[in-house]
Structures are given as structure tokens and as C-alpha cells.
Amino acid sequence: MEEAATTPARTRGAHEQRTGGHHGFEPPRLTSMLRHALPRFVEGVIAPVAVFYAAFALLGLNGGLVAAVAWVYGGIAWRYARGHGVSAMLLLAAVGVTARAVLAAATHSAVIYFLQPTLGTLTVAVTFLASVPLGRPLAQKVATDMVPMPEAFLRHARVRRFFLRISLLWSLVFFVNAVISLWMLFHESIGTFLWVRTGLVAALGAAAVAVSVWGFRRCLLHVNGDAAPATLG
Incomplete structure (x- = not known):
């Protein structure tokens, strides 16, 4: 247990030794950052727009609004059901889509x-x-x-x-x-x-x-x- 507890400290110490302990910094690989961020961006930003337009073309304005809202809240429910965390981007999308849908429906x-x-x-x-x-x-x-x-x-x-x-x-x-x-x-x-x-x-x-x-x-x-x-x- 003591060895495991000191491992992170040793890693930080080695990093500080390599960089002089002051200004050096080695970021994660760009590919790993993209793999982490891209699915959340698609889920919270791209997909609601695509879903809205597809339903709008087939069902009209109200159908598009319902589909966009259903997509976002369905994604949140699906994540909770599987025990996964909900990204901040998806939560922001839910708030934004809901407010936009209410105003769009009210103004037609x-x-x-x-x-x-x-x-x-x-x-x-x-x-x-x-x-x-x-x-x-x-x-x-x-x-x-x-x-x-x-x-x-x-x-x-x-x-x-x-x-x-x-x-x-x-x-x-x-x-x-x-x-x-x-x-x-x-x-x-x-x-x-x-x-x-x-x-x-x-x-x-x-x-x-x-x-x-x-x-x-x-x-x-x-x-x-x-x-x-x-x-x-």
C-alpha cells in the first residue's frame, strides 16, 4: 500500500526533474484528446441539429422540435440507465434545446x-x-x-x-x-x-x-x- 501511494509522487518528481520543476509541461497525445472530446461534441452539438432537420423535413416544425428534445433527453436517460456520467456538453445541449423549442413552438x-x-x-x-x-x-x-x-x-x-x-x-x-x-x-x-x-x-x-x-x-x-x-x- 505504501509503495502504491508513493508511486504518483515519484512520477511527479520524475516529471519535475525532467522539466526543471518549474515551467515544463507534456500534454496528452492529440489523438487521445480527440477520442475523448469528439463523441461528446457530436452527441451534444451535431446530432440535435441533424435530428431536428430530418424530422422537420418529414414531420414539419413541431415534429422537428419534439425529435430534437427527445434525442437530447433520451441520451441523458440512456446514460443514467447504463450508469454512465452525463457530459456537461450534453446537459448544456438539453437546456439550450428545451428553451429554443419552447420559443419556436410559441412563435411557430x-x-x-x-x-x-x-x-x-x-x-x-x-x-x-x-x-x-x-x-x-x-x-x-x-x-x-x-x-x-x-x-x-x-x-x-x-x-x-x-x-x-x-x-x-x-x-x-x-x-x-x-x-x-x-x-x-x-x-x-x-x-x-x-x-x-x-x-x-x-x-x-x-x-x-x-x-x-x-x-x-x-x-x-x-x-x-x-x-x-x-x-x-
């Missing part, structure tokens, strides 16, 4: 159903932007929610600059996303809005993710390089 408008998340996207863009002058970059909060990072690493000046710049990048991404969505929502059919807008937004998001990952890897190389001399000393 599919546009209202999609207008709310678009306005939410604009709010997120403003939040990312506002976090920069406050010195509390939202990109850092999102990243540390996904991958816990040592405080010493996060305090490094280069890491701070990286997250400030990435917060600006994602503010721009969400703002462009909102502008595209609003224009298409009021100038195109719901079908065109869903598929064309989804493709454009996905491409934009993929490019931003690629830039973020590339920038983070460059940042890691520099920070871990700064920590290496401490190991030699």
Missing part, C-alpha cells in the same frame, strides 16, 4: 429556433474579446478544462501571451460564425442555412483549431526549452 417559427444559438455565438465572441484586456484569457480556461496544466507552466510569460492571442483568434472566429449565420438565416432557406452554414463554420473552426494546436506546440517547445537548462544545472 423555425428561424427563432436557430436565431438563439447564433446570438449566443455572438455573445461568446464578445466574451473571448473582453477576457483579453482583463488579463484572464478565456482560451486558457477552456484549455485547462480539457487538459489540466501546472500553475507554474501557466504563469510563464510566453504561455500567457499565447493564450491572449488565441483568445483574440477565437473571438474573431465566433464573430465571423455569427455574421455568416445571421446573413444566411434571413436570406436563405432553413435547409440551405443548415448544410451550407454548417460546412462553412466547420471549415472555419477546423482552421482555427489547427492554428491553435500548432501555436500551442510551438509555445511548448520554447517553454520546455527554457526549462531544460534547469535540469542540466
Whole structure:
């Protein structure tokens, strides 16, 4: 029992020795992070939209609303029945879909159903932007929610600059996303809005993710390089 209890401490000590005990950090492999995050993203974000549109095309607005709500709450019930945890993304999807469905049903408008998340996207863009002058970059909060990072690493000046710049990048991404969505929502059919807008937004998001990952890897190389001399000393 004593040996087992000291193993984590030894592992942390070895990691600190390799990195100088200060700024070094080795994140999980990108593939393992994607395997963890992608199913939750599909379940909580992509699937409700796809289910809504399929039912909307076959059954009309009310059918689409019922199907989207049933999908989300059915997923929650299925997870509880199997003893699995419910992701925060799925819970947020449940709250969002319910509110949107109630308003859309009350107004009998599919546009209202999609207008709310678009306005939410604009709010997120403003939040990312506002976090920069406050010195509390939202990109850092999102990243540390996904991958816990040592405080010493996060305090490094280069890491701070990286997250400030990435917060600006994602503010721009969400703002462009909102502008595209609003224009298409009021100038195109719901079908065109869903598929064309989804493709454009996905491409934009993929490019931003690629830039973020590339920038983070460059940042890691520099920070871990700064920590290496401490190991030699």
C-alpha cells in the first residue's frame, strides 16, 4: 500500500526533474484528446441539429422540435440507465434545446429556433474579446478544462501571451460564425442555412483549431526549452 501511494509522487518528481520543476509541461497525445472530446461534441452539438432537420423535413416544425428534445433527453436517460456520467456538453445541449423549442413552438417559427444559438455565438465572441484586456484569457480556461496544466507552466510569460492571442483568434472566429449565420438565416432557406452554414463554420473552426494546436506546440517547445537548462544545472 505504501509503495502504491508513493508511486504518483515519484512520477511527479520524475516529471519535475525532467522539466526543471518549474515551467515544463507534456500534454496528452492529440489523438487521445480527440477520442475523448469528439463523441461528446457530436452527441451534444451535431446530432440535435441533424435530428431536428430530418424530422422537420418529414414531420414539419413541431415534429422537428419534439425529435430534437427527445434525442437530447433520451441520451441523458440512456446514460443514467447504463450508469454512465452525463457530459456537461450534453446537459448544456438539453437546456439550450428545451428553451429554443419552447420559443419556436410559441412563435411557430423555425428561424427563432436557430436565431438563439447564433446570438449566443455572438455573445461568446464578445466574451473571448473582453477576457483579453482583463488579463484572464478565456482560451486558457477552456484549455485547462480539457487538459489540466501546472500553475507554474501557466504563469510563464510566453504561455500567457499565447493564450491572449488565441483568445483574440477565437473571438474573431465566433464573430465571423455569427455574421455568416445571421446573413444566411434571413436570406436563405432553413435547409440551405443548415448544410451550407454548417460546412462553412466547420471549415472555419477546423482552421482555427489547427492554428491553435500548432501555436500551442510551438509555445511548448520554447517553454520546455527554457526549462531544460534547469535540469542540466
